[in-house]
Amino acid sequence: MSVTISAALVRELRERTSAGMMECKRALEATGGDIGKAVEELRKSGRAKADKKAGRIAAEGAIAIKETGNRAAMVEVNSETDFVSRDVNFAAFVNAVAETVLKHQAADIEKLSLLPLEGQAKLTVEEARQQLVAKVGENIQIRRAVLSSDKAKSIGHYVHGSRIGVMVEMDCDNKELARDIGMHIAASRPMVIAPDHVSADVIAKEKEIYMAQALTSGKPQDIIEKMVAGRLKKFMDEVSLVGQPFVKDPDVTVGSMLNKQRAKVLAFHRYEVGEGMEKVTEDFKESVMSQVQGS
Structure with missing residues (x-):
């Protein structure tokens, strides 16, 4: 049974990949309207410049980290607007x-949510959250x-x-x-x-995409395999600390x-406000890099 592909879905895929409208429509038809699979199809064919929309942020909010001794905790609390995320009452709640x-x-x-909120012994975390919602007029959620x-012998946070x-x-x-x-x-x-x-799943998916891209070159199989191996190594270096x-x-x-420092990272945790939701945000890497260069 054929799936009806809406114009809105085609536009969304085009925004994410920069591929042509008809190419996006064909990719969606071929994948039954599954936009994630359509992105993969366009990447394989080389028609997708980048999944531009992936990782954009929808929710506002703030992240806080607290530490004592060699233990630390990090939280993300979301609000509906940036205005509320900068409110002093919201910041106090997050901390x-x-x-x-x-x-x-x-x-x-x-x-x-059932524990007494630190500094507010008479209120649980959930009760304090509800009071904050009433005060600022927005939905406030503790996300994670x-x-x-x-x-760990030492913990760094930033x-x-x-x-x-x-x-x-x-x-x-x-x-x-x-900290560095x-x-x-x-x-x-x-x-x-x-x-x-x-x-292994991530490696297999990337290898499949690189193989599909390399096959369009028309080069011999042994050369194609070397190309794919090189791209995979580059990918794994890029995504590993x-x-x-x-x-x-x-x-x-x-x-x-x-x-050189005879040091080892045992684990790391990275949060970004609203991660995985849909909203345009600033280039945080550029912003962080400007701080690094100025430090």
Whole structure:
């Protein structure tokens, strides 16, 4: 049975890929209207310049990180507008939620909502949230929270404009290095620590796309396989922390810098306000990089 493809869906795919309208329509028809699969089809055929819309931000809000000793907590709380996200009452609530997560070691949102809000002993987190909603006139939601493990010798954290937050767990006692790594992660968005941490599913999908692109070159199979292998290696370096050029010294990779310091990243967590939702946002990498260069 054929699927009716709406003009709005075609426009959305075109915005995400910069492919032609008819190419977008054909890709949607071929994938039964599945926009994610249509993006992949256009990438395979080389018609998609980039998935421009992927990763755009819809929700407003703020991120806060609190630390004590060698433990830390990070939270994201969302509002409907940027105006409210800059409100002092909203900021106080976000910070109090982070303090509560850290104090009670409670990253589960459902359990967290029942705990007394730090600094507001008479109110639970949920009661305080409801009061804030009534005060600012917007829907406020605690979206997610994360705690560091107890394995780290030091924890570095970095918050960029309350919209990006990073926690880094290190195997060495070097706070300055941990914070520098946090700043790098904020700017460069690695998916994993090392190339061998990239999931088999992600590798298989990228390999399929690169193979489809390479086959259009008309080159011999052995050359095509070398092309695909080279592109895969480049991809895995780009998405892994240790393979990326260090933001403070692009002439060296993060991995070589860590080796020189005899340090190791055990884990990292990166939050960006509204991550995974749909809304145009500023270029955070450029913004973070300007801070790095000025520091």
